[in-house]
Amino acid sequence: xxxxxxxxxxxxxxxxxxxxxxxxxxxxxxxxxxxxxxxxxxxxxxxxxxxxxxxxxxxxxxxxxxxxxxxxxxxxxxxxxxxxxxxxxxxxxxxxxxx
Amino acid sequence: xxxxxxxxxxxxxxxxxxxxxxxxxxxxxxxxxxxxxxxxxxxxxxxxxxxxxxxxxxxxxxxxxxxxxxxxxxxxxxxxxxxxxxxxxxxxxxxxxxxxxxxxxxxxxxxxxxxxxxxxxxxxxxxxxxxxxxxxxxxxxxxxxxxxxxxxxxxxxxxxxxxxxxxxxxxxxxxxxxxxxxxxxxxxxxxxxxxxxxxxxxxxxxxxxxxxxx
Numbered sequence: 001x002x003x004x005x006x007x008x009x010x011x012x013x014x015x016x017x018x019x020x021x022x023x024x025x026x027x028x029x030x031x032x033x034x035x036x037x038x039x040x041x042x043x044x045x046x047x048x049x050x051x052x053x054x055x056x057x058x059x060x061x062x063x064x065x066x067x068x069x070x071x072x073x074x075x076x077x078x079x080x081x082x083x084x085x086x087x088x089x090x091x092x093x094x095x096x097x098x099x
Numbered sequence: 100x101x102x103x104x105x106x107x108x109x110x111x112x113x114x115x116x117x118x119x120x121x122x123x124x125x126x127x128x129x130x131x132x133x134x135x136x137x138x139x140x141x142x143x144x145x146x147x148x149x150x151x152x153x154x155x156x157x158x159x160x161x162x163x164x165x166x167x168x169x170x171x172x173x174x175x176x177x178x179x180x181x182x183x184x185x186x187x188x189x190x191x192x193x194x195x196x197x198x199x200x201x202x203x204x205x206x207x208x209x210x211x212x213x214x215x216x217x218x219x220x221x222x223x224x225x226x227x228x229x230x231x232x233x234x235x236x237x238x239x240x241x242x243x244x245x246x247x248x249x250x251x252x253x254x255x256x257x258x259x260x261x262x263x264x265x266x267x268x269x270x271x272x273x274x275x276x277x278x279x280x281x282x283x284x285x286x287x288x289x290x291x292x293x294x295x296x297x298x299x300x301x302x303x304x305x306x307x308x309x310x311x312x313x
Contacts (some may be wrong), residue, residue, distance in 0.1 A: 001105045004215055004222040006142065009109045011210035013116050013135075019203035020120035023195055028125045028171060032132050035163075036116050039139055042151075044214070050146040050226040051219075055244060058148050059253045062245070065154060066260040070267035072163050076170045077274030083174045 004049035014040030025090050027082075031075045038068045105145055111138030129167045146226075146242045241259040 013036055020033030042061045049057025083089055115135025119128045136159050143152035215222065238244050251259045 001102055001145075002223050002225060005105065005109070006146065007214040007222060008211065009112060009142070011207060011214055012113055014210060015203050016113070016116040016120055018206050019199050023199040024120070026125055028167070028174065029119070029128055032119050032125075032128050033166070033216060035132060035136070036119055036198035039136065043139060043142060046143055046146050046148045046151060049148065051221045051224075053226065053239070055240070055248050055296060056253075058151050058240060058245060059248055059256070061148070062152050062154065062249075063256055063260050065158065066264060069158070069163060070263050073267045073271040074274065076166060077271040079170060079174060080275045089174055 003047050003051045007044055010040045010043035010047065013037075013043065016057075025092050026088060027079050027091050027094075028077070030091060031072065032077075034071065034075075035068060038064055101145060103108070104141065108138045108141035108145070114140065123170050129164060129171060132167075133160050133164050136164070150240055150242045150245045185242070 004051030017033045020036065021030055024030055024033060039059060042064055045057040045061045046066070047057075049055060049061075079089065082094065087094065112135050113132045115133075115138060118131030119135065121127045122131060136155060138159070140152040140155040143149075143155060
């Protein structure tokens with residue numbers, strides 16, 4: 001398959017992730033949808049790496065995976081802390097930072 | 100053969116993504132994400148990124164998803180599905196339906212224009228030909244190739260990524276402690292020099308067993 005097909009798949013996955021981030025209310029699912037967006041970007045990076053025939057895109061994809069792992073670590077820690085404080089696990093209810 | 104494999108993997112990836120967004124139970128969303136990640140690993144293999152595909156399966160679909168499953172089991176599934184909210188009535192549901200579809204559709208159209216409508220001729224080809232300037236087909240994407248790149252050209256990003264992981268590990272420990280955040284009511288009765296070195300609320304036996312002494 002040509003590179004364009006892979007890019008189309010990555011665009012679809014990224015858009016689905018964005019829809020999930022803006023419509024779901026459970027912060028766990030919001031984090032999962034963020035993973036979807038990062039994976040869409042990863043697929044585009046690796047497709048471009050194959051397109052140019054060098055490995056820079058693959059290295060960048062590995063760095064993106066590292067950032068995603070850090071984000072999961074901090075995000076899940078925050079969700080566990082919210083749950084322990086007996087606050088509602090819902091991004092619509094948690095609006096204390098809104099001012 | 101590769102075309103068949105591509106369509107199977109792409110269908111799996113998109114189905115998994117739809118499942119993550121639409122499913123009601125967060126636990127099933129995690130499982131759908133595992134399906135999505137493994138399909139993406141197949142796509143990476145088709146693009147000759149063997150090492151990244153292996154990392155995707157082992158680290159992402161293995162370790163990170165186990166973490167998610169643990170937290171879902173801990174927090175519980177207090178969820179409302181997207182489908183239920185879309186079926187509901189009232190200004191919130193209709194606004195959500197309209198806004199979500201609008202933003203998603205606009206983003207998809209924009210991305211497709213940006214990616215496929217470029218002047219890049221190469222996206223209609225099967226990838227770069229292998230020449231002397233580029234690595235051989237046998238070495239492209241192998242662990243040795245990635246490792247050499249990481250330790251030569253991309254040494255700085257490698258070090259920054261490792262430092263980021265260290266910061267995230269420390270942050271995760273601080274956030275998920277049993278007492279939940281920096282202590283509000285910690286009293287230091289007798290100050291020793293060691294107390295001044297450690298941050299508030301860390302490093303005590305009480306913190307480890309989660310009991311507050313009054």
